[in-house]
Amino acid sequence: MSHSPQAGAVVVHGGAGAPLEHEDGCVLAARRALAQLEVNGDALDAAIIAVTTLEDDGRFNAGSGASLGLDGATIEMDASIMDTRGRLGAVACVRDVKNPVKLARAIADTPHVMLAGEGAQRFARSLGMPGSAPISDHQRAEHRTLMKELAGSVPLMPGIDNRLFDRFWNYKTPLQLPKSSACDTVGAVVRGPDGHFAVACSTGGSAPSLLGRVGDSPIIGSGFYAGPHGAVAASGIGEHIMRHLLARTVYGWIEDGMPLEAALKRGLDLFDREVDVGLIAVSRTEAGALCYHGMPHARMTQR
Template identity: 60%
Template sequence: MVKRMAVVVHGGAGAPSTDADGCVRAAHAAIAAMRRGDALDGAVAAVVAMEDDGRFNAGAGSVLGLDGVTVEMDAAIMDTRGRLGAVTCLRRTRNPVLVARAVANTPHWLLAGEGAERFAREAGFAEHAVGNSRAQAAHRRLIAKLRAKLPALPGIDTQFFERQVRDHQAKPEGGDTVGAVTRDAEGHFAVAGSTGGIAPALLGRVGDTPIIGSGFYAGPHGAVAATGVGEQIVRHLLAHTVYGWIAEGMPLHRALTRAIDFFPEEVDVGLIAVSRTEAGSKSNRDMPTDHLEHD
């Protein structure tokens, strides 16, 4: 039975709602891609549009690591046709979600670091410098704020970072993953996500975005994507937990609200989801989104 196509996209929990126009363009890109292909084509097209936007913390707009130079990105895809792929700590690549999609064609589901970057080059994705002037300016502001907290420490090193996080003196920035969930005309579901991580972050840090069941999940009852502070999201296997409630028959918006209530107010978190009959989003912060349905 032919179903209405649906897509929900988000630009990250804590990202300014003024960036919603980027989500609108991404949602339209998803619908156009699904008309030509399937749910996964739509989810990937939406995330590529946001990676290329430059305002979101993904792809071209990714935040800088603690060293102020390195950008490490995560991305993942999954659908109900059995395709699953992810990358983590990927460097020098414009569209990590396309690399994650390519990983799904290999015998593996997740590639990391140097291996992920080598795979990207071998798969035909050119080396590309990421971390635009907006990200560089944000990093300078963050470091200035951190230095003001502990001015006696020489430089910004690992010890400095650990003290800031341990003492809750610096709230991580970034975390505003981009993501998309889709349902195509045949009733298949897909999810895709991409992020530049959080700042400040030690090199090699991995959040929830590339972790199946935490940042993303898709199954025969729907698809779910999470955004926010990954270190908190993974503790709840959030995407799979929400998916399980939807599969059990809980109304989608009730499931999203129940999941957000897991977290204390100071933790940024957001969710998007699509099921056989519903679609929606929920966050405890501003979160640019868009939701489209088409025959």
């Protein structure tokens, strides 16, 4: 954990359980966020630049690297932003948008907080936002691996029988199991040099998942939260995270004066160790990240 009471700070993560060799992408995202803080000091602008960098990377489960649905063709993405200047926006189940986090930021300027599905996609088009990149070889390879694992007996989501995805199948095409589960979210939390806080998150969804599934990432208080005492972002299996309103719960402990590292540990200890969950946070004096299963991340502070 780092301690710097006055300077701006950035923490970026690439997803609970994601390969640690992807940490260079988080480092680049954090550097770009710090550079943005030097430009205008706006914590939210910095958080969005960090997440946009990860969305464009292609290796993370967000934006250009979002996981394919079980049908091997559908991609549904969620994103969110929040800061202590009153800006709050989220998008759920959007399909053809290059950078969902930018769409979430645009929604914050509308009379609404969240748009979903077709409405969100139409709004993106009205703003001239570009569509998604073509499906990559990396995305197709991840899908092939997932389908092989889904055909096996080991649960891909802790406590969930793989056969339930067959029972409740709701895609247009039939389920085909030919013989790594993805639940990653990317996110950034920022403390601006003026004391304002911001958080931004983006995800390509959970794999496996039913069509239309929404996780914790766009749900305020579950996957993200920012207030006058700090900002928190969560990563992992949303079905577990939402039950604890994890981001708001951890924020509450920070607000009550608990040291940041202790708050993050207490948050993870709400879950069985088999459940892959990670947290990042900044407070007025600290910045940190924690995940028991490994999580690529980067933490940087203004000098």
